[in-house]
Amino acid sequence: MKDLVTLELKISKFLRLGVIFAGVLMLTGWLMEIEFSRDPFIVFKTYDHIPFQDLLDIHLKNQQWGYLISYAGLLSLIVLPVIRVLLTGILFIKQKERLLAVIALLVLAGLLISFSFGIEL
């Protein structure tokens, strides 16, 4: 159990670096776009559903690099817990904790399935 906590501590320190990396990306992207973006307090007053794929296409077409960097920062932040679960699962496999490894991999599968719910086909 102690070994497990030590290894998990290393993963958690890696996550902290991930948060800093994502934070830098988000700050950079946001500062790059702040001058050109429309007033968020007017635009987001009412809900207007635009799928992520369409938003990405618009920003790529208009070469709005600030938005793209912001999205990269947001995505890297969102996948951090997924990486943590994956690494924890691998730790359990290495420690021959088969049942807990299966549970961790089920959590990972749940996360990936949940992500897929957001994709509109």
Add this chain to the structure above:
Amino acid sequence: MLSFSLILISVFAGFLGSILGLGGGIIVVPALTLLFNIDIRYAIAASLVSIIATSSGAAASFLKDNLTNLRLAVLLELGTVAGAMCGFLIASYIDSSFLFLLFGGFLFFSAIMMFRKKGDGHTNIDHPWSSQLRLSGEYHNEKGELISYKVANVPLGLFSMYFAGILSALLGIGSGIFKVMAMDGAMKLPMKVSSATSNFMIGVTASASAGAFFLRGDIRPEIACPVAIGIIGGSWIGARIMPILPANTIRKIFVVVLVIVSIQMIMRGVKS
């Protein structure tokens, strides 16, 4: 300039959340909706991102004191992730006025829970699932004594986590209060272990629905980036000056604010 006010309010939310041991969502969602008139669905999606930031950034400190039950956390994440999946699907069919009512009710409940006397759960009987997965553990208390604990009612705890996951996805919160209640009340874990394990799990719960909201296009950088940056900065400041602050006095003031905000959220829900 208004965008910078968004950062400032998020710094305040991160700061307050850090000194009170709450996620930022409980402060950010009402601030975005009531102060800035942002649609509650964008506010919820942005809040989930900030929860991941604070939880992932602090995961190492939760583990250092050996209070976090890692094996139990992995098992219970199964329940919270399943709940978050359902919560995301339910959220697609729920009217925003109902979200205001639900959030207002949740804030009111949280205010009551903050006044609750915190007692330690204790059981001598290990649930069969706990024995099988070796979920029982031990930690050192303030006096340096080694405290051993066992884990009761694992299925009930897992089921409660499912509801915590639903609430997290619906309201953009970490649902730490419900997680602690389930671990402390149903599974009879010591309060410190419940709190540390709950904090450790919050990022995974939030990530499940945040990923779906992101791919659906609800997480917009114009809101989510300043909110996440502000909360990361605020919680960093809060963690550093927490020892010199009168946290109990701040908690009492915050409970009053929470009740007022909950009434405003419910009124907004009724009006719209």
